[in-house]
Amino acid sequence: KAGVTQTPRYLIKTRGQQVTLSCSPISGHRSVSWYQQTPGQGLQFLFEYFSETQRNKGNFPGRFSGRQFSNSRSEMNVSTLELGDSALYLCASSLGNRGVQDEQYFGPGTRLTVT
């Protein structure tokens, strides 16, 4: 089975722009979560989707949004980029409806640099 894939792997954007990141979960996985990883704040939960519904959201501003499609693929969007949004964005999927309570399979991440 193919693992979690994320595209693009690397991205450079300018302040004020917006960006969309994509995540394809492992086949059959219905829960998709997104995390931001920075050297200063570590790994922080952004949101989790299950069956196209956002079940939980972390403590991030409204500039960060996401969605999930009927095939479980997910996208996250960051609008009006700030320098502090530079980070590794990780997507994770899990099999059952317990979401984050189950083993998470992480993708390789998208490295976003905002200049």
Added chain:
Amino acid sequence: SQQGEEDPQALSIQEGENATMNCSYKTSINNLQWYRQNSGRGLVHLILIRSNEREKHSGRLRVTLDTSKKSSSLLITASRAADTASYFCATDAWASGGGADGLTFGKGTHLIIQP
């Protein structure tokens, strides 16, 4: 804010020795998970221990959980050079709106295995 805090922040040992890492957390949890991250393989799930379990084994890994002290430990026996990585504990708790909150990660322990 970080729920889990790993200790020590960094650990360097000789190949073949055992490595012990500790994790403390602040609120009641459903489960506690340990993950490993290195540049080659990204973030990988190691073991999940539920709040009603006290100890769990997986190969060379042994995890303990003490909910009264809100702490967990990860023991890696007979360490190998390939174990060099950062190790994170992650907890999940019930969100106030129902359902599980996202995983909350600690800052991690960076483990270096000297050949």
